[in-house]
Amino acid sequence: MKNVVLCGFMGSGKSSVGAALAALTGARFVDMDRYIEKQENKRIPAIFHEKGEGYFRQLESLAAAALSKESGQIIATGGGAVMRAENVQAFRSGGVIVLLDVPLHVVQRRLRGDRSRPLLNTRDRGRALRELYCKRLPVYRAAADLVVENRGALPVSQMAGRVWEA
Numbered sequence: 001m002k003n004v005v006l007c008g009f010m011g012s013g014k015s016s017v018g019a020a021l022a023a024l025t026g027a028r029f030v031d032m033d034r035y036i037e038k039q040e041n042k043r044i045p046a047i048f049h050e051k052g053e054g055y056f057r058q059l060e061s062l063a064a065a066a067l068s069k070e071s072g073q074i075i076a077t078g079g080g081a082v083m084r085a086e087n088v089q090a091f092r093s094g095g096v097i098v099l100l101d102v103p104l105h106v107v108q109r110r111l112r113g114d115r116s117r118p119l120l121n122t123r124d125r126g127r128a129l130r131e132l133y134c135k136r137l138p139v140y141r142a143a144a145d146l147v148v149e150n151r152g153a154l155p156v157s158q159m160a161g162r163v164w165e166a
């Protein structure tokens, strides 16, 4: 089996749908953020805080390249992973890229009060989220082989079923 690489905005359900899809298919599940945290022995906010975003993006590219060498995995990417063309190329070489397309208002609801995403820890959080979402959406769509809508109304197991059907 090719890798199934889930991409999409923060809060789009990549990790939860990915884990459910792995349970459904028996494939190995890899959450890239957890993979990076394990390697660095640090949480994502600490990596951003201590080493900066550039360093995190390097780790992300190394992870994308390493994971893409293996097959049969469900990979939940971080929300910025497909913003680099080299990562998209690596993911596509070993798998199918699936966008979990989630409306802005669902993301806004889901991320309310969340403090684990460094990119949103700014003074005008609402604006940062809106701007990032609008900037990224076309890049996600261009990177994806398949698009599956996640309006946030279905249980994750059903969403996993939809991804698998797609």
Ligand code: S3P
Residues within 6 Å of the ligand: 008, 009, 010, 011, 014, 015, 033, 044, 077, 078, 079, 080, 081, 116, 117, 118, 119
């Ligand atoms: C990021 C999303 C996060 C994590 C990091 C950067 C982004 O992952 O990789 O905070 O640039 O959108 P999730 O999409 O799983 O929240």
